[in-house]
Amino acid sequence: MKKKFSTKDIFLIALSILALTVLIFIIIHSEKKQQEEREKLAAAMQQEESGEDDGSLYAGSPKALMINEVNQSGWVELYNCEKEDLDISGIAVLVNGEKKAELTKHTRLDAGKFLTLDLDEKLGEGKENLLSLVKADGTCIQSWIVPKLTENESYGRVADGDISMGYLNATKGEANEPAEKKEKEQLEFSVPSGFYDSAFPLTISAPDHTEIYYTTDGTVPTEKSEKYTAPVTIENRSGSDYIYADSDGIGYEHNFKPASIQKGTVIRAVYVDEDGRRSEEKIRSYYVGVGGSSDLNNMPVLSVTADPLDLFDYFTGMYVSGQSYEDALARGEGKDNRKANYRNGWVKKAHIEFFESGKDMTYEGDVNLSMLTDMNITSPQKGFSAQITGSGRWEGSSLERFLDKTEKTLTIQTNKYDNAYKIRELTANKLLEETSVGTNILMPCVVFINGENWGGYMLRAPFTREFIEEQYGITGEEVVTVRNGSADQKEFQSLYDEFYNFVTGSDMSDTSKYEIVKQEMDIRSYLDYFCANMYLANAQYGQEEACIWRTVSSENGGYADGRWRWVLGSMDMTMDNGTTGPVSTASINTLLQPGVTEDAFFQSLLGSGEFRQQLKESMYRMADDIFPKEKAEAIVNETAHKIQKMAVSSYKRFFGNVKDDFYADEVDKILHFFNNRSKYMLHYTDEMIK
Structure with a gap:
């Protein structure tokens, strides 16, 4: 005999169906919302990769408006390398971070023409100067490090709008090509460090009766290194032909080896005169065809150059576990990462170059480099402390706010326990802007070591009076x-x-x-x-x-x-x-x-x-x-x-x-x-x- 459903049973069944329908709707809606957020994020990333912008003056490389020439007497020449006129209203010229000139509204620069601005300040006297072009909203268009100049001497592009640079007789408001180029009794590179779109020949010059020696792998040049006899081809070296990212034999704690990495060319050069006297070494870093990569887009870059023996050698390398670790094993102390080369507190000489998010270099100098002994010291990606030892100046560079000016140190840190995602501290800082508690001043950046991509780091401003x-x-x-x-x-x-x-x-x-x-x-x-x-x-x-x-x-x-x-x-x-x-x-x-x-x-x-x-x-x-x-x-x-x-x-x-x-x-x-x-x-x- 079939059992009949009571009114109560029917009500419970209907209620269950309704509850199940609501639950299914919530799940579908939640999944749909999450998918929409992912699509929104992906679309934003795609727009960033495509280089789409808001129609502003500077939308990437090559730059439409360029600094073309600067003169020791205190003027700067701008050049419109485009085929169309440019509205350059509100553009300001900064020297070491201080505004020295500003263009009024409705200022235009015709295609292929020059505009000179008097800054009422001599350039290249004593220390280097950082010269920057900045839009009214604070966006930096271009920056130059102006070298030391003699009286009325100019420094600029050998050809208008070109990447080659040199010392020349002044051509104020005129083309640079006809100007007489001035040879310096010092080691000089025809192209400054930077990020470039395509390959180019690099010329290195030195005083007469000297021989130039150089390396491209970060090692210190000696008379056994490559002798300079012809321009060096600077090209995109990214791929699998890397050296230091290889985990084999250099003391990493894991065996992962990337299939390929971004790679630039670091030139370390010296010249030796007839009496065997060695000049002061110069270092220049070049990155070709990688500046617009999605992981580098709008990211500052810190390029570190150090003798690989000081970083990765089994006996002397401070980045690896090396001999100290295996000596502990031999003594029967077991696998103890507290006994490793990177725990020895070693200090090594290095050179750093800092490139803004637009990829213009705004600082370079020698440093004493040491390892940060934080929670990531045993990880493949470790942090550094860099103490400035050179005489370079950083006023006006974004790097300035991250230097401890008392100790002259820069902390190059991983993102600690959030190193895989690097999002939490930046999020917290932004959310707490409207509170009365102070927050960390942070800047994400990508680090290269001897030209090889070493991943994303976070620069952190020190807690000082300046902070x-x-x-x-x-x-x-x-x-x-x-x-x-x-x-x-x-x-x-x-x-x-x-x-x-x-x-x-x-x-x-x-x-x-x-x-x-x-x-x-x-x-x-x-x-x-x-x-x-x-x-x-x-x-x-x-x-x-x-x-x-x-x-x-x-x-x-x-x-x-x-x-x-x-x-x-x-x-x-x-x-x-x-x-x-x-x-x-x-x-x-x-x-x-x-x-x-x-x-x-x-x-x-x-x-x-x-x-x-x-x-x-x-x-x-x-x-x-x-x-x-x-x-x-x-x-x-x-x-x-x-x-x-x-x-x-x-x-x-x-x-x-x-x-x-x-x-x-x-x-x-x-x-x-x-x-x-x-x-x-x-x-x-x-x-x-x-």
């Missing part, structure tokens, strides 16, 4: 900075110690004590610092470098009020970064980590009811105003658009091919983090406050 001036606009004030409890100037250590000891040693339930704290520190800055770390699930909170600062004087207002303020530390282990396990997920309670529960400073402040209320308000502001889903999604996608090609190329360089959605999957994971984080973090905050 504070840029972040907060503090000028004319004495500033004290404190890192991990240590003041940069010992005479101000007591300022910090007294402040810290008062907070940790006082009962903050006493409102009078908390009132004193509010006079000593910017509560908003601290709460933005703390809540940003908690909300973004920083698994390294309490372990990363903590940085705070204040002006010594408290007599002025604004940021010069003498109150302590906070700057974010490392933010790479955030936003569901699974590199070291599930410690930064959207659901994790970061308030329980030891960096919080064992922090005497924070735990003391929790004693204040006013502070607890401010903490709650700050966390809710993070959820509602700083990290809302729509804002986070836009900035994550914007950052991915900027960094993806470089990051994926860098990963493939060291670890091999990846699946097509390698990067898109990580972007989706970060978006999922922001879509879900608020409900967990606000719950944990409310729970702690209670």
Whole structure:
């Protein structure tokens, strides 16, 4: 006998079908949205690769408007190498970063014509000058490093608009070809370091009765090296014919060997006179046919030249595990990466050249190079510290803001625990722009070593007085900075110690004590610092470098009020970064980590009811105003658009091919983090406050 369905059964069946339909719709809609985001990101990347732009003056190489000639007396000649007139309104000329001339509105330059501008400043006197053409919106069109010049001497293109450069008699407002070329009693290259579209012959000149010797593999030239007898052909050398990226026999900790890499030509040259005296060495780097590659497009480049024996040799190379590692094995100490060449603290001589995102060189100089002993020291891609030893100047170069001017050091760092994707710290900085906490100043760049692509790195501005001036606009004030409890100037250590000891040693339930704290520190800055770390699930909170600062004087207002303020530390282990396990997920309670529960400073402040209320308000502001889903999604996608090609190329360089959605999957994971984080973090905050 057939069982009849009751009204209740029919209702439950209908309800189940409805619920299943809704679930299917949600899944399809979610998949469709994710696919749309991926297509949007792919379209943006395709547009970037195609070189499409907004119709601005400079859309790539060759440049329409060129610096054609500069003269020691203080004028610069511009040249329109196009077949059509150019509107050059608002173009400014900068010398070492300072504006010296600016073109008025409605200024045009006819095709094939010249325009000279007087700068009211002599060029090439003493040290080199960095000369730049900049559009009204700040975009750099072209930069030149002007060498030392004698009185009324010119330096410019041998032929108008050409890549060959030289010293010449002045041809102000006229063609350069007829000008008399001046030979210098020094080693000279006919073409400066740079990125070029096609192959060209490079001429190297030296004083009479000398012999020129050169190398193309980064090794130091000697009289046993190639003798210069004819122009050297500079061409695209990318492919499988590389040397140092080969993992065989040079001490890497894995055996991956890339099928091909981007490669340039590094020329190291000297001349030797009849008495056997050797000249000062000169280094020039050339990259042909790679500047427009998608992973290099709009990316600065740092070219490092060093004797390969100093980097990759088994006995003397500081980049490899080498003899130190195997000596430890021989002594029966086991496989211990703490015993390796790269742990020895060696310092080696090197030369760096920095190219802006438009691929013009704006700095070069000699450095003392050493290894960064951070978490990636055992990885195939390691970081460096470069201490400037040469006399080159960096004013006006983008590199300037990343140099510690006191120590004259540059940190060339991997992206730590986010090195595969390189997205998290850039995203955090952008999202926190509207808060009162200081953020790291970062610049992604691609590094080449001896002409070979060494992947994507991140330049990080040091936490110094200059950093504070840029972040907060503090000028004319004495500033004290404190890192991990240590003041940069010992005479101000007591300022910090007294402040810290008062907070940790006082009962903050006493409102009078908390009132004193509010006079000593910017509560908003601290709460933005703390809540940003908690909300973004920083698994390294309490372990990363903590940085705070204040002006010594408290007599002025604004940021010069003498109150302590906070700057974010490392933010790479955030936003569901699974590199070291599930410690930064959207659901994790970061308030329980030891960096919080064992922090005497924070735990003391929790004693204040006013502070607890401010903490709650700050966390809710993070959820509602700083990290809302729509804002986070836009900035994550914007950052991915900027960094993806470089990051994926860098990963493939060291670890091999990846699946097509390698990067898109990580972007989706970060978006999922922001879509879900608020409900967990606000719950944990409310729970702690209670």
